[in-house]
Amino acid sequence: MLEIFGPVPSRRLGQSLGINTIPPKHCTYACIYCQLGNALHMSTQIREFLSPKELSEAVKQRLEEVKREGKRVDYLTIVPDGEPTLDKNLKELILRLKEFLIPVAVITNGTLVGRQEVREALLEADWVSVKVDAISLDIWKRIDRPHKDLDLEVIKSGLLHFASQYKERPTHLLMTESMLVEGVNTSSEELERMAKFINSLS
């Protein structure tokens, strides 16, 4: 399964060519609002999925078509139907994509950034978005329904560690995204905690 889609207009990324890098529904979370539904293959094990070489060849082919169609691509965006950092070959894929001289974006839930190999991969991307849906343990469990092996404190310290490393790459952009679910993570206390944490990521 090779899925390259777009370019589609993105509020944050301009014309974004989406790259689906892993089979559907492999994730470390089972968020209550997930558009993929409940049947997730939950895992925290990093492993091989699709071949980076085949994926980059598919992207190259699509870029040639896009050029013929007279369209432009502002970002190559790794945005699978699941969690992209579960892919052991993420760094190799990003490096291959960068050969097209178009910035590479990765949209991740950020749960595995405590692991060095994940940080090393994400540091190669030009734009990274991480999820911050909750700061309190009980609310995090309710909204993101994490895999049992995940630890919120490890995730938070991993995000801080990654942000401090990423900051040293001045042309790179770190973004966060938060899904607000009424009655779950929308209390003013939790929102303040989230804002404070996001602020600490700089």
Ligand code: SF4
């Ligand atoms: S992190 Fe994304 S893919 Fe994973 S369960 Fe949550 S919304 Fe779905």
